[in-house]
Amino acid sequence: MRRVNRDQRARIRLTLNGRAVSAEAEPRMLLSDFLRHALGATGTHVGCEHGICGCCTVMIDGAAVRSCLTLAVQAEGREVRTVESLAAPDGKLNKLQQAFQNHHALQCGFCTPGILMSFTDFLARNAKPTEEELREVLSGHICRCTGYAGIMAALNEAAGVASSENPRRKP
């Protein structure tokens, strides 16, 4: 195995969920690993590690990105936002999270942080999306538990889309 020269480690400074943070990383370290292991932001999940499943999605400077396809050094000086930023400091869920709870849009929850971050970006840029557009964005995420029906119901609610297909109504 190729040995990594520890002297190549660099200190990465960035803003994480509104807070200035820094930690050391080797040049090859993925942002997903940096967030989880160096910064303790374990809400970001790691599944496939090659850009398919979407569960590692975070936001950099307001845009959703796969953190498993991003190097930690690329986040230097940037604004990174993870799922930990969504709820209020007192724990109150935001509108999107609440919709997921209302429609039981998760089971194990492994895919959920990435979906929430993708749609935090998408809904910020699209005030009145169609159900088809929501489905297209969701197609970038793999959920092995839910069958997606509850997730679509939650997304429709959060986006204000009326859908005849909503299988679960808000209580």
Ligand code: FES
């Ligand atoms: S872990 Fe990044 S897309 Fe699957």
Ligand code: FES
């Ligand atoms: S809720 Fe388990 S993978 Fe989506």
